[in-house]
Amino acid sequence: MKKNLKIWLIVMLAFALFAAACGDDATTGEAEPFRIAIVAPSASNDLAFTQSIVDAVDVIKNEMGNVEVEVTDGTFVVEDAAAAIRAYADDGVDLVIAHGSQYGGSLQEIAPDFPDTSFAWGTAADTFGLPNVFAYEAASDEGGYVMGVMAAALSESAVIGIVGPIEVGDAKLYVDGFAAGAKAQNPAANVLVTYTDSFSDVALASETAQSHAANGADVMSGTAQMVVGAVSVANDAGILWFGTQANQTSLAPSIVVASQVYHWEVVLRDIIGQMDSGTLGGEEFKIDLANGGEVIEYNDAFDLPADVRQLGEDTIAGIKDGSISTGS
Amino acid sequence: MSEFFTTAVLVATAASGIRLAVPLLFASLGETYGQRSGVLNLGVDGIMLLGAFGGYYAVLQTGSVWLGLLIGIVVGLLLGIISAVISVTLRAEQGISGIGIYLFGLGMSDLLFQKLVGTPLPITKFPKLNIPVLSDIPVVGELLFQHSIVVYLAFLAVPISMYIINKTTFGMNIRAVGENPEAADSLGVSVSRVRYGTVIIGGTLAGVAGAALAIDLGIFQQNLTNAQGFIAIALVYFGAWRPLGVMLGSLLYGFVNAIVLQLKTLAIIPPDLSNFAAMAPAIITILALVIVARRFKAPAALTKPYSRGE
Numbered sequence: 346m347k348k349n350l351k352i353w354l355i356v357m358l359a360f361a362l363f364a365a366a367c368g369d370d371a372t373t374g375e376a377e378p379f380r381i382a383i384v385a386p387s388a389s390n391d392l393a394f395t396q397s398i399v400d401a402v403d404v405i406k407n408e409m410g411n412v413e414v415e416v417t418d419g420t421f422v423v424e425d426a427a428a429a430i431r432a433y434a435d436d437g438v439d440l441v442i443a444h445g446s447q448y449g450g451s452l453q454e455i456a457p458d459f460p461d462t463s464f465a466w467g468t469a470a471d472t473f474g475l476p477n478v479f480a481y482e483a484a485s486d487e488g489g490y491v492m493g494v495m496a497a498a499l500s501e502s503a504v505i506g507i508v509g510p511i512e513v514g515d516a517k518l519y520v521d522g523f524a525a526g527a528k529a530q531n532p533a534a535n536v537l538v539t540y541t542d543s544f545s546d547v548a549l550a551s552e553t554a555q556s557h558a559a560n561g562a563d564v565m566s567g568t569a570q571m572v573v574g575a576v577s578v579a580n581d582a583g584i585l586w587f588g589t590q591a592n593q594t595s596l597a598p599s600i601v602v603a604s605q606v607y608h609w610e611v612v613l614r615d616i617i618g619q620m621d622s623g624t625l626g627g628e629e630f631k632i633d634l635a636n637g638g639e640v641i642e643y644n645d646a647f648d649l650p651a652d653v654r655q656l657g658e659d660t661i662a663g664i665k666d667g668s669i670s671t672g673s
Numbered sequence: 674m675s676e677f678f679t680t681a682v683l684v685a686t687a688a689s690g691i692r693l694a695v696p697l698l699f700a701s702l703g704e705t706y707g708q709r710s711g712v713l714n715l716g717v718d719g720i721m722l723l724g725a726f727g728g729y730y731a732v733l734q735t736g737s738v739w740l741g742l743l744i745g746i747v748v749g750l751l752l753g754i755i756s757a758v759i760s761v762t763l764r765a766e767q768g769i770s771g772i773g774i775y776l777f778g779l780g781m782s783d784l785l786f787q788k789l790v791g792t793p794l795p796i797t798k799f800p801k802l803n804i805p806v807l808s809d810i811p812v813v814g815e816l817l818f819q820h821s822i823v824v825y826l827a828f829l830a831v832p833i834s835m836y837i838i839n840k841t842t843f844g845m846n847i848r849a850v851g852e853n854p855e856a857a858d859s860l861g862v863s864v865s866r867v868r869y870g871t872v873i874i875g876g877t878l879a880g881v882a883g884a885a886l887a888i889d890l891g892i893f894q895q896n897l898t899n900a901q902g903f904i905a906i907a908l909v910y911f912g913a914w915r916p917l918g919v920m921l922g923s924l925l926y927g928f929v930n931a932i933v934l935q936l937k938t939l940a941i942i943p944p945d946l947s948n949f950a951a952m953a954p955a956i957i958t959i960l961a962l963v964i965v966a967r968r969f970k971a972p973a974a975l976t977k978p979y980s981r982g983e
Binding site (some may be wrong): 387388389390391392396419421506511512537538539540541542543545546547548549551552553555556557559560570571573574576577580581595596597 | 681682685686689692693696783786787791792793794795798886890891892894895896897899901930931934935937938939940947948950951
């Protein structure tokens, strides 16, 4: 009796497993989703670097439809990021986005272990010669230059403050572009540039903004996730603010003039297009004003003088057609 | 270099240093109580983070900075109790359990922020309190008497702590338990009760430190403290386990940070040396620590769990 029961149980289990295995295809016929994973250093809604890639992947998801997105954010510890990147690759994710220039060393080690997985690394311009690593970066100096021009036009004290994190990559490009734009508009402008040497120290960013204010700055900008502290100081002092990476209007609607917003979906479309044609990496991409990957979004609640806005638009047109160089 | 030595710049720099010192001062004063009684709490930064989020969220919801500070106190007190249960009652290894509290605070504050708030939203800050008459004194008034109220509270906590530790029975018990718990126990002092008291005071002040930081900045972000809790622990050693020394250490750290920032802003420090300059506060603190460690001894029972009869 016991033996018969066991046989029945085994037969029923095998049948159940077979039915489950056939179920999806037989009943729904849905294709496997395209799987994208993001590993990024700060919070998904930081109004800065990480949010820019999360928003872009959301756009791609809406465009493509059958996309599964997974996000591991807050991996400011590179070893944590490396573990997440490897785990996603191991789990069969189609495209793993390592969104942080600090993740390059880890990616160089991990990518060769997963030759069928495509990796995207930014902001960077190096694929390490690996056939399954794409690199992407932003010409952040372009938007920075445009907003620097407008900042100098708006400044009455001719003192402009820029709060930077660490003098590398995208942040350095933006700061240099902003300073160059301000100087191009007003060569006599005193552009104060301070790198806090931290991407995350909100208190230092706040004190840097206090320092700029004490030195007479009446327009400021800054880049990276720690600038929320500086925006708060600018808001208290009525100092105008230009944002970058994401639209920072919600932080201080009365003083944010405009933000350079990254649309990484421009490069993600190219990357996924390459993957569709069988290329898993080995190419570099860049967003800029001309390809629509960078957009200057104005704060409608801020009463920006028409001539200054026109100045901004003219500068954008000049950068697009090559008649204006940011110097970077 | 001459532009740095103007009255306006010097005053602004010194005021900045004082502001930067405040969270460190609250947290390190609290840790001083614990360490003087023999308990090292490495979880200060985690408690600060949860205090910061609690304070921030309360202000975001109600607009009341005082309720925010109160929530910071309550969060710190609760985590102080948890820390005390772990390190005093359960006699866990203090370094490891402290790291556990830190990781809990780091993760939980971020989780709560993501679930309850999401995108950073600005909040009301502490109002500035200009002390009548004194704030009108040229230079000194702007430097010392035109700050937000938490700045005054932090510096007021120093003489209060000096009095408690040096002049009260509770303070005498703290010192006795930190140096020789067996002897204190034989004289009828409850080692557990004293250590519970100090660890809870430490947790509460760490919660205040976090709430003060978030409300003074007017914003919260993941890992807002940026490891200030660990610097606060180092400052307790720097201050030779004395409130006055801890205050001097906090001010030194704040001033060096503020001076480096100002020198960078005025382009006196060239960009190429910016990274080296950013290390200055840590290097100076370490050097001072080495000097202090040679002259003063840590409480003899520091990090040693106590059990009667062992």
